[in-house]
Amino acid sequence: MLVGELVDLPGLTLVNSGAEPQRSIESAFCCDLLSLVMSRAPAGCAWVTVMGNVNSVAVAVLADIACVVLAEGAAFDDTALKRAEEKGVALFKTDLPVFEAALSIHSMLGNRDD
Amino acid sequence: MSAIELKYAIPGDDFTRAGEASSSIKMRLKQMGFDPCFIRRVAIAVYEGEINMVIHANGGEIVVNISPASTDITLTDDGPGIPDVELAMKAGFSTAPENVRNLGFGAGMGLPNMKKYTDEMDIQSEVGVGTTVRMKVYANAT
Numbered sequence: 001m002l003v004g005e006l007v008d009l010p011g012l013t014l015v016n017s018g019a020e021p022q023r024s025i026e027s028a029f030c031c032d033l034l035s036l037v038m039s040r041a042p043a044g045c046a047w048v049t050v051m052g053n054v055n056s057v058a059v060a061v062l063a064d065i066a067c068v069v070l071a072e073g074a075a076f077d078d079t080a081l082k083r084a085e086e087k088g089v090a091l092f093k094t095d096l097p098v099f100e101a102a103l104s105i106h107s108m109l110g111n112r113d114d
Numbered sequence: 115m116s117a118i119e120l121k122y123a124i125p126g127d128d129f130t131r132a133g134e135a136s137s138s139i140k141m142r143l144k145q146m147g148f149d150p151c152f153i154r155r156v157a158i159a160v161y162e163g164e165i166n167m168v169i170h171a172n173g174g175e176i177v178v179n180i181s182p183a184s185t186d187i188t189l190t191d192d193g194p195g196i197p198d199v200e201l202a203m204k205a206g207f208s209t210a211p212e213n214v215r216n217l218g219f220g221a222g223m224g225l226p227n228m229k230k231y232t233d234e235m236d237i238q239s240e241v242g243v244g245t246t247v248r249m250k251v252y253a254n255a256t
Contacts (some may be wrong), residue, residue: 035223038158039230043150051218058133062140062157064150079130087137 001025001108003067003090006046009104015076018067019088023111025066028102029033032059041065052076057083057091060085067092071101115146117181124164126172129217135176136161141178148253155231156185162224163189163247167213170194171245172254184252187232193242199237203229 004021006015026044031037032051041047043064049056052070055082060068067090070076076084076091084091094101122135122143140157160176171193173243179186196202203225210220229235232249239245 032218032223033223035162035221035227038162039223039227043154053217054130055132055217055219058137058161062133062136062154062161064154064157096181 001105001110003046005108006067006069006090006105009108011096011104012069013100015070016081016084016089017093018084018090019106021090023066023090025105028105029065029100030072037065038063046102046105046106048098050074050098050114052077052080054083055091056080057087060089061087066090069094069101069105071096071098074091080089085110117184118142120176120178120180121172122176122178124139124167124173124176126168126174128216129155129168132165132168133161136164139176139178143185146180152185152251152253156187159228159231159251160187162227163187163249165219166224167191167193169210169219174244181207182253183244184233184250187247188254189247189249190244191246195241195243195245196239197241203237 003023006012007053025046027042029041029045030048032049037059041063044066046067047065048069048071050072070093071097136157143153173193174191177188205226206222208220208222214220233252234250236248
């Protein structure tokens with residue numbers, strides 16, 4: 001499944017398209033503790049979290065995460081949005097709970113044009 | 115490729131700028147054609163160090179020496195120092211304040227992550243004087 005195809009999932013909304021919409025999503029990963037994300041998140045994952053601050057964008061860049069999905073109706077703050085645009089990080093949002101959002105993404109892995 | 119040295123001044127207590135040095139280093143390594151896994155290891159180790167300096171030491175300096183074989187990273191600050199380095203290295207131990215934890219930090223994984231993603235790591239710290247962390251990542255390591 002490609003990053004750009006996430007908008008097709010029910011309940012997910014594109015916030016920032018990022019620099020690599022054709023990048024393949026390899027897995028889904030859930031966590032809100034940033035250092036744990038740095039330690040455990042696989043490169044190329046879709047990271048589902050409720051942390052919408054600028055540090056989440058930095059973590060996504062440095063840990064080579066494919067995209068960030070903000071769940072539970074949480075919102076990215078303005079600094080995070082601006083930084084994501086600068087760094088080309090793909091952002092999505094959803095009202096789904098974290099687990100359901102990740103499960104939805106996971107269920108689509110390997111089923112699309114990747 | 116000849117060796118190059120990069121220096122960054124890290125401002126203290128500014129979480130909106132935290133990660134800029136790490137991102138810059140990552141970009142340079144990418145431009146130089148290093149393996150993505152190697153770049154990721156360096157980027158994460160530097161970012162954790164950068165965040166630590168922002169949270170605990172009111173900033174500091176990052177010096178990175180890049181050669182074809184390895185990258186050496188030196189983090190220097192004149193913050194309060196680490197009273198018990200062995201304890202600070204334990205996963206889950208954190209002295210980060212509440213406002214920092216609310217941002218998603220303070221899981222007590224910073225120093226363990228730095229050790230995990232580097233091949234060599236040394237911490238010299240003196241209470242009231244400051245801390246120097248030296249790390250090395252080999253380009254051909256996995």
